Amino acid sequence: MGNKTSCCSYTSPQASHRVIIPIDHTLAEGELSVSNLQHISEREGDDGDADPSQDPTAKTIFMERSKTAIENGMIRRKSQHQIADLRPLKKSSSCSTIYLDDSTVSQPNLKNTVKCVGFAIYYHIKNRDSDRTIDIFDEKLHPLTRDGVSDDYDKHNPEHRQIYKFVRVLFNAAQLTAECAIITLVYLERLLTYAELDIQPSNWKRIVLGAILLASKVWDDQAVWNVDYCQILKEITVEDMNELERQFLELLQFNINVSSCVYAKYYFDLRTLAEANDLTFPSEPLSKDRAQKLEAMSRVMEDKYTAEALKNGLKKWSSLDNISNGGIPSRRSVAILS
Incomplete structure (x- = not known):
């Protein structure tokens, strides 16, 4: 269940069943619940620390663990400005041309979002605080x-390429969306916070698999059944998938709510991580057709906000775009797009 236009609206599970692509073997936040019962999203951790998967003001764990890489990236870019670089210059917007990439918070670029999630998992493993795990996740x-696995399966950290390949295969085969990748990372960090464990070489695949399994059921409109993953990972049993899902939910205390502000925070933190690792989102000049579509989307959201404000009895404040003087409609400057 889920909604592609809103990152916090959920509907009832759909009866539709997603077709798996065969692959080669190789309540509003802060509101009290009915009868003054505490909603599951209002619970606080026992240790008093803010949970980044619920609190929009708390820093994401993967950003904290990738801080060194981000700082090094900033230093590298600063030195490149001081020393002549032979690489092509980055395209920048000007008065005549506006460059935009194809990734937005409501419709992220799938390939790059999955790569960014792979980087987040990579830094989780590389800069983990402990080696505590739980049996259900032990590979x-x-x-x-x-x-099976080798004797030293828990000794060597996986490379980013290995993590990305594992996640990409699951997403491609199950036809999952980029939004699902972001929710996967939210659930992963919520698990680490609630269960007080760390993702490491011995358990990263099963933790990621459990997070993807849960995110695909909560987020996507078409259900991905547990047996579908047995078609992707040929050797795994449906009983194992059922037990993985059950224990994952129990460790999350069945809290699968993700607010829009938390979703947006993870999206923009992933963008920051991508920039630090020189992962660029492809950009192209803003065309007239796309500008009209963006304006139409903006109008729809503005009308929706106005209707909700009037319904709730809130005063709609004027902005520079809506000022009228003596009943004379405001004039708009029209940008000329080639």
Whole structure:
């Protein structure tokens, strides 16, 4: 269940069933609930620390653990400004041309978002605080392949490319959306906070699999059944997937709510992480057709906000775009787009 236009609106589960693509083997936030019962999203951690997967003001864990990489990226870019660089210059907007990429908070770019989530998982593993895990996530106890794992499976940190490939295969085969990737990261960090464990070489695949499994059911309109993942990961059993989902939900205390502000925070933090790792989102000049579509979307959201404000008895304040003088309609300057 989910809604592609809003990151906090959920509907009842749909009866539709997603077709798996075959692959080669190789309540409003802060509001009290009915009868003054505390909503699950209002719970606070026992340790008093803010939960980044619920509190929009708390820093995401992956940003904290990738701080060194981000700082090094800033230093590298600063030195490149001081020293002549032979690479092509980055395109910048001007008065005549506006450059935009194809990724927005409501419709992120799938490939780059999955890459960014891979970077976040990579820094989680690389800069983890402990090696505490839980049996259900241990890949030696619950292998994903018939061959199992090597004796030193818990010793070597995976590279980003390995993490990205694992996540990409699941997303491509199950036809999951970029929004689902962001929700996956939210659930992953919520699990680490609630269960007080760390993602590491021995458990990262099963933790990521559990987060994707849950996010796909909560977020996407078309259901991805547990048996579908058995078609992607050939050696895993449906009983194992059921148990993984059950324990994941229990560790989350069945709190699967994700507010719009938390979703937006994770999206923009992933953009920051992408820039620090020189991952660029493809940009192109703003065309007239796209400008008209963006304006139409803006009008729809403005009308929706106005209707909600009037319904709730709120005063709609004037802005520079809506000022009228003596009953004379405001004049708009029209940008000329080539």
